[in-house]
Amino acid sequence: MLSPQDQLTELVRTLETEQHVFATDPLLVTEKLQVEEGTVLQKLHRRASRIDSNGALAGVLGKIEGRLKGIMVIMSVIWCVSGFFGLFTLLQANVVNFFYVLVCLLGFHTIMLVGWLVMTLINQSKHSSNWFASFVSPSYLIRGKDDVTQAAVSLYEQQLQHSGMRWYLGRFSHQLWLATLTGMLLAIIFLLIVRQYSFSWESTLLSDQALITLTRVLGWLPSMVGFDVPNDAAIVQSRLVTDTLPLAIARQWAGLLIGSLLMYGIVPRALAWAFCALMFRSKKMRLDIKIAYYQKIINFWQRQVIDVDDFVAVAAPIAPKAVVSSAAKLVALLEYPTDNPLWWQAGLNYYDGPIEAVEDFGIIDDREDLARLTTHLDQHPLQVLLGIHDKALPDRGALRKLDQIAAHAQHGVIVQLLNNQTLETNADASRSTFNNVRYQQWQTALAARKIGLVAG
Structure with a gap:
């Protein structure tokens, strides 16, 4: 074996x-x-x-x-x-x-x-x-x-x-x-x-x-x-x-x-x-590292820059700046709670005009929560402010939920990256409170979907 x-x-x-x-x-x-x-x-x-x-x-x-x-x-x-x-x-x-x-x-x-x-x-x-x-x-x-x-x-x-x-x-x-x-x-x-x-x-x-x-x-x-x-x-x-x-x-x-x-x-x-x-x-079995799965990982590890002078850095994708409209708002947390129940106020401060109403939907975690939210969005013209905790990974499940919310939000979706202890919302503060690697992963995912990120 x-x-x-x-x-x-x-x-x-x-x-x-x-x-x-x-x-x-x-x-x-x-x-x-x-x-x-x-x-x-x-x-x-x-x-x-x-x-x-x-x-x-x-x-x-x-x-x-x-x-x-x-x-x-x-x-x-x-x-x-x-x-x-x-x-x-x-x-x-x-x-x-x-x-x-x-x-x-x-x-x-x-x-x-x-x-x-x-x-x-x-x-x-x-x-x-x-x-x-x-x-x-x-x-x-x-x-x-x-x-x-x-x-x-x-x-x-x-x-x-x-x-x-x-x-x-x-x-x-x-x-x-x-x-x-x-x-x-x-x-x-x-x-x-x-x-x-x-x-x-x-x-x-x-x-x-x-x-x-x-x-x-x-x-x-x-x-x-x-x-x-x-x-x-x-x-x-x-x-x-x-x-x-x-x-x-x-x-x-x-x-x-x-x-x-x-x-x-x-x-x-x-x-x-x-x-x-x-x-x-x-005759004991040995791990076959020649199969394509392992070769792909090994090739990634062995990838090196041959000539540094000819290297041109590719700019990392950046999510577009969020545009906060005057439409009624629905705020929700993706998968993880936060200590501050009014976390969404910092994100809405980027809009100077009057906002019709703000509805706190709570936490979107399982399929039932997502189905309930999409049904509500189909019936009401709302802009969604989605709070994402620094523990959340941009994995398939989280991104699938984000895509469904964006498809049903009639006035669009904007994202606010959160930290459990701090509520800074500008780009520099988000970098300091959010893990740098995780922050860039969410930037890439939001940029690919053209979903705005709350930033100064």
Whole structure:
């Protein structure tokens, strides 16, 4: 899977292409990062983190990741407990057939491990992650119809379909087998501590010598790490035992049982788990910065002035000066309140003649407010004075509201830029109280729409 930073960066890309409104304006963040140091990837990560300034996107990604890991932990615990109680049930008799118990412990496990190894060697499990992707689809783990949740789920599903996920699936499968074998090992140790067992073997076809040879081969690897292995006399003595064996011989068989479970079960499975983990890391997804979205951002950051002497500065767009008419006025605030209920008086002071009336419409925030205002403007010939707080961004939503108000105001719209603590309305004061970058953004937007700005 992608790293958490890459996931956040990809999620920002997906949402921005779908015109999502972020906590922080992506354009402002991109412009500020142009002069900062760092590699392209570092700056892209930094950009995504700043755009997600309230942590909402990272929170959704973290929730999905946490629930995926939680499922894996719960399944591992269940497999461990099932292995423990499975072996606990198997070892209820005091006289235990050694080879029967060993086959029950390692028979199916060995077949599955060899099968996985063969499939890996012939490379037939490329698409084995498909069923895993459907089994643990993020859409089952997190509910939500908002665009952030839907985009995050889609991002995770794309990662689960990646070819490198075969190693992720293999690692998870080996993890479950390790949990099962660990549960069996704990059960064996516990039962051998609290109970005294006798071990035997029986066979119709195999002779004593054949079982001696088999036991030597089986015990070679456990004996290399210090586990006891029954000698020839102990093997012959253990055939068809129906009562208690000498304690020393029973301990040798117990040591061979534990050693076989470790060396032929847990150790090979742990090596397979480590191999899958290394392969998954080597095949890990990387952020593709060659796609057009990232290339556009990178090209903007790398844009430089080659010859300063030939550079001609382009004047920033300036909104036309507001013309206050004698028509009746409607004053309203766009999205944000202000501390002074008479904020509009400073704007109307630019007109020396009499004004018919002033109607305070309040705050225009949601669709209902906008619909109510446009209906009112259609029925009454008014000039609208719109107050815009310094917190307001000239994003798509705000500009869409401004365009609709301008389309319905029969005597036009004028704009007054506000600050929560000050009420200066001339151009210099607006620059001092309004953020310079934000001020110029509103100037550009108003100039494009030919909407007047209250200025001295």
